[in-house]
Amino acid sequence: MYNLTSRRAAGALAVAGAATLLLAACSSSSGSSSSSSAASPAGSAAASSAAAPSAGASGSPAAAGASCPSGTTIAFVMGAEADPFFKAMKVGADAEAQAKGVTLVWQGDPSVYSPATQIPIVDKVLATKPSGLVLIPTDPSALQPANDQAVAAGIPVVNVDTHVNDQSKVTSWITGDNNDGGAKAADALATAIGYQSGKSYQVVVGLTSPTATTNTARLAGFKAQLAAKYPGIKIMDVAYSQSQPSVANTNVSNWLTKYPNLNGIFAIDGTNATGAAAALQAKGLTGKVALVGYDAYPQNVALIKSGVFTALIAQDPAQEAKLAIDDLTQVICGKSTAGIQKAVTIPNVVLDKTTSAADLQKYTYVQ
Amino acid sequence: MAASAPAAHPKTASRLRELVSNQTFVLFLVWIAMVVFFTAANHIFFSSDVAGNILADWGPLMLVATAETFVIISGGIDLSVGAITGLSGVVAAFAMQDMTTAGQGATLTLIVGLLVCIGVGLLVGLINSLLINYARLVPFIATLVTLGAGEGLSIVFTGGAPIGGGPPQAISLSVPWLGPFSTPVLVVVAITIVCWLYLHKAKFGRYTYAFGSNSFATRAAGISTKKQITKIYMLSGLLSGLAGMFFYLRLGSGAPTTGAGLELDAIAAVVIGGAALSGGVGRLSGTIMGALILTTVTSGLIIIGVAPNWKQVVVAVLIALAVSIQALRRGEGKAS
Numbered sequence: 001m002y003n004l005t006s007r008r009a010a011g012a013l014a015v016a017g018a019a020t021l022l023l024a025a026c027s028s029s030s031g032s033s034s035s036s037s038a039a040s041p042a043g044s045a046a047a048s049s050a051a052a053p054s055a056g057a058s059g060s061p062a063a064a065g066a067s068c069p070s071g072t073t074i075a076f077v078m079g080a081e082a083d084p085f086f087k088a089m090k091v092g093a094d095a096e097a098q099a100k101g102v103t104l105v106w107q108g109d110p111s112v113y114s115p116a117t118q119i120p121i122v123d124k125v126l127a128t129k130p131s132g133l134v135l136i137p138t139d140p141s142a143l144q145p146a147n148d149q150a151v152a153a154g155i156p157v158v159n160v161d162t163h164v165n166d167q168s169k170v171t172s173w174i175t176g177d178n179n180d181g182g183a184k185a186a187d188a189l190a191t192a193i194g195y196q197s198g199k200s201y202q203v204v205v206g207l208t209s210p211t212a213t214t215n216t217a218r219l220a221g222f223k224a225q226l227a228a229k230y231p232g233i234k235i236m237d238v239a240y241s242q243s244q245p246s247v248a249n250t251n252v253s254n255w256l257t258k259y260p261n262l263n264g265i266f267a268i269d270g271t272n273a274t275g276a277a278a279a280l281q282a283k284g285l286t287g288k289v290a291l292v293g294y295d296a297y298p299q300n301v302a303l304i305k306s307g308v309f310t311a312l313i314a315q316d317p318a319q320e321a322k323l324a325i326d327d328l329t330q331v332i333c334g335k336s337t338a339g340i341q342k343a344v345t346i347p348n349v350v351l352d353k354t355t356s357a358a359d360l361q362k363y364t365y366v367q
Numbered sequence: 368m369a370a371s372a373p374a375a376h377p378k379t380a381s382r383l384r385e386l387v388s389n390q391t392f393v394l395f396l397v398w399i400a401m402v403v404f405f406t407a408a409n410h411i412f413f414s415s416d417v418a419g420n421i422l423a424d425w426g427p428l429m430l431v432a433t434a435e436t437f438v439i440i441s442g443g444i445d446l447s448v449g450a451i452t453g454l455s456g457v458v459a460a461f462a463m464q465d466m467t468t469a470g471q472g473a474t475l476t477l478i479v480g481l482l483v484c485i486g487v488g489l490l491v492g493l494i495n496s497l498l499i500n501y502a503r504l505v506p507f508i509a510t511l512v513t514l515g516a517g518e519g520l521s522i523v524f525t526g527g528a529p530i531g532g533g534p535p536q537a538i539s540l541s542v543p544w545l546g547p548f549s550t551p552v553l554v555v556v557a558i559t560i561v562c563w564l565y566l567h568k569a570k571f572g573r574y575t576y577a578f579g580s581n582s583f584a585t586r587a588a589g590i591s592t593k594k595q596i597t598k599i600y601m602l603s604g605l606l607s608g609l610a611g612m613f614f615y616l617r618l619g620s621g622a623p624t625t626g627a628g629l630e631l632d633a634i635a636a637v638v639i640g641g642a643a644l645s646g647g648v649g650r651l652s653g654t655i656m657g658a659l660i661l662t663t664v665t666s667g668l669i670i671i672g673v674a675p676n677w678k679q680v681v682v683a684v685l686i687a688l689a690v691s692i693q694a695l696r697r698g699e700g701k702a703s
Contacts, residue, residue: 082527082623111522237672245529245622246614250424254669257416258409271624274529278618281538299531299620365528 068102068131068333074325075130077122078108079138079161084270084297084365085317086136089160091366092318093134096325100333104325105130115142122146126153132328133157134321140165156331158324161317162213171337172327174344176315178214181348182221185266185292188311188350190230192290193263201233203264204255206248206272208241218268218294236262241272248275256283263290264310270295277308296351296364304351304360311352314363319346390641393692394656397685398663405667412670418547423617424662426555427452427610429655431629432636433562434603436654439637440566441599442579442646443499443506447491448607448633450517452626455487455611457521460621463533473534480533481612488608491517492601499600500593506600514630521623531620538619551613558609563651575599579646635682636661639689648693660685 076093078086090106097104107125109117118138125133126149133150135157137143144164150157151169159173167173193201205222207215219238226233236259241248248271256262256279265280267273273293277300280286287307293300296314303309327340349363386392405412431448438445459480466476491513498509543549548556566572574595577585586592607626614625636657642649664681668674 080527082522082525084526084528087526111519111527237669239669240676242628244624244627245618245620246427246625249618250420250665251669253420253423254417254666257414257420258411258670258672270528271622274618274620274622278538278620281619282542282617284542297528299529302531366526 068100068329070101072102072132072329072332073105073128073130074102074132074134074328074332075105075107075125075128076134076321076324077118077125078106078136079118080111080113081108082111083113085295085315088365089317089321093321093325095318096322100325100329102131102325102329102332108136113138115139118143119146122150126150126155129153130155131332134160134324134328135164136161137164138162156328158327160320160324167342170342171331172324172340172342172344174320174323174327174346176317176320177345177347178217178315179221179224180345181294181313181315182218182223183225184348184350185218185294185311185313186222186225186230186233188313188352189264189266189290189292190233192292192310193233195230195232197232199232201230201263202236202259202261203233203266204236204252204259204262205238205266205268206241206251206276207238207268208243208271210240212269215268222266233263241269241275243271245271245274245278248272249279250275252276252279253283256280256285256289265289265291267291267293270297270300273297273300273309273312277303280308296360298364301351301360301364304353304355307353309352311350313348314351314365315348316346316363317365390689390692390696391650391652391656394639394641394653394660394689398656398660401660401663401667405663405671408671412667415543415547417666417670419543419549421659421662421666422543422547422552423541423549424665425658426552427613427617428629428632428636428658428662429555429559430606430610430613431633432640432654432658433559433651434606435630435633435637436640436642436649436651437562437566437575437599438506438603439634439642439644440579440646440649441575441595442582443596443599444510444634444644445495445600445603446507446510446630447495447513447517448603448610449626449629449631450514450521451488451491451604451607452610452614452629453521453623454491454517455484455608456615456621456625457525457530457611457623458487458621459483459612459615460530460533461524463537463615464530467533473536476534477537477540480615481609484608484612484615485605486608488604488606488611489601490604491607492604493597495604496597496600499596518623518627525621525623527623529618529620529622533615533619535619537616541616551616555613558606559651559655562606566651571598576647579648581647632661635686639685641689641693643693657689 074097078089080086093104107121109121115138119142123146133155135147137147137159140163144166147157147164148169156171158171161175163173189203205219207219209215237255239251241251252265252275265276267276273295276291280289280291290310291308293309293312296312300309300312304312323344330340331337351360351363431452434448435445462483463476463480466479495509495513498504498512499506541549541551574590578592578595582592615621637649637654639660640653640657642653661682664678668678
């Protein structure tokens with residue numbers, strides 16, 4: 001994930017933010033009407049029974065196709081509107097909201113991934129009394145009160161991507177499996193460098209910050225897989241890019257000098273992937289040093305073909321949003337939690353030269 | 368200052384003191400000490416390859432630090448340099464993406480990209496000067512406004528992701544070919560020389576110093592302060608826009624987060640270089656050393672394997688050191 005928090009984000013917000021927030025608020029509320037279609041195409045036969053909320057037989061396993069009464073509103077509060085990861089998520093959310101016939105209210109800070117900016121947004125959204133809430137908590141403890149407040153007000157909550165500490169009141173939690181993504185990166189890297197047991201190999205890892213949970217989960221998965229399957233691969237260095245490709249570029253350029261026999265690079269997010277790709281190209285080491293990146297930004301997907309990236313690990317944010325909306329509509333309109341899993345992890349996908357063009361297109365984050 | 372060694376009284380002690388109080392010379396010694404230290408820790412540091420890495424970082428920092436030198440000597444501050452760098456790179460990236468998609472040649476595309484960067488830089492610089500001259504904002508607030516707006520627009524335009532798809536030759540332009548020097552770095556060196564002449568030998572520079580020392584007296588002497596402010600902030604915007612193009616050539620893409628925090632590095636380079644934030648004092652040679660020291664620390668710490676977050680600590684110590692040398696020098700001046 002691409003965390004846009006920066007040192008002067010507060011300054012940026014203070015000035016441009018006031019106007020931008022207004023704009024963003026307007027655009028999301030007006031945009032929401034587009035995804036509220038009157039009738040749901042699938043399972044429309046059940047429409048009449050669902051129209052009366054109390055009529056739903058609580059015992060029956062509510063069909064996923066249960067359509068919702070008009071006026072059903074799902075609020076979706078995510079991390080940072082500008083992040084391509086969340087943009088891709090919105091595409092999935094919009095499509096599913098339309099399919100289920102519910103109104104989607106998409107909200108979040110324009111660019112800052114932080115509880116300080118997110119909490120007031122959740123408060124405002126709850127004041128409009130939505131039928132359900134999808135929350136991507138930017139902090140597991142700071143968003144707990146807002147999360148519980150919604151549940152106390154009778155608004156079911158689904159967590160996506162990240163989660164609050166105490167999930168007992170949450171309907172479900174849907175996330176991409178970053179740990180698994182790290183392990184897949186290790187596999188891709190080992191394959192690319194032609195790993196043979198008994199030999200030793202050098203790799204480096206570029207992170208964006210020491211605390212971003214997605215980064216740490218990916219690194220943990222990567223390390224665990226190396227220890228289990230590729231003990232000959234040694235992580236020589238890690239460094240942080242602060243979400244800036246140019247900083248990642250400086251890190252990788254110096255590593256390439258420092259380790260003349262470097263075998264591979266694991267760039268743990270989109271910004272590191274961009275910076276590392278440029279460094280390899282500038283030093284003429286494309287194909288000589290294996291590069292496994294993260295996040296399917298269009299620009300980086302294009303670099304798989306030219307061989308700069310051995311592989312890219314992509315998440316499926318649209319699918320996460322779809323499942324979240326499905327769970328919520330079942331609870332709100334179907335009045336049942338039957339069959340809802342408390343925690344769902346969607347595996348990450350590996351994109352490489354063998355990936356079909358259709359799949360590349362499918363997983364590339366929209367811009 | 369230290370350049371004129373008094374031949375009449377060759378007192379070694381006083382000459383030494385004079386030399387030690389010369390900011391640029393002290394910085395040079397500090398820099399040499401750093402190079403020796405890093406080389407001792409890992410001999411690979413003393414190589415053309417590492418020098419190339421350092422210069423690739425130095426180039427864009429030097430551009431914005433030069434901009435900041437003019438502004439700070441004039442008694443102002445420009446917080447928007449980093450935002451201009453990011454915004455110009457992003458806007459140029461879109462233009463170059465469009466031209467490449469339309470099948471235009473690489474050379475023409477890169478020239479247009481360069482002109483777009485310059486245009487965006489001049490435009491934001493002009494807005495800064497209008498805010499200062501006519502909206503009566505102090506420079507800190509005026510450029511805080513454009514910092515916020517610029518960074519925000521970069522993210523809005525790009526949706527957060529880097530914009531590529533420009534001419535594939537972009538990155539190859541950033542490859543060093545003259546020892547550790549790449550073409551963009553050589554251009555920065557040339558620009559720095561021109562700016563040095565402009566600041567220290569031309570009327571524009573004298574006005575800048577005069578304005579920073581005493582803006583009231585400058586106005587009383589019949590110099591148009593509004594015109595001077597407009598020129599200074601547009602120059603600052605221009606140089607920051609060029610930094611945006613520098614980053615584009617390095618990354619082969621325009622990223623919205625590029626340049627975030629660059630204004631703080633630029634101000635650090637200028638302050639380490641011996642300029643006073645109160646205006647009227649400073650040398651571009653000091654800024655050159657300041658920027659070189661900052662980028663040497665960055666590469667050095669990576670090469671010797673120290674956590675990069677230590678850079679901020681080292682920079683903090685350097686700033687404290689540099690400013691106290693200034694204060695000492697000023698104190699001595701008063702005593703004699």
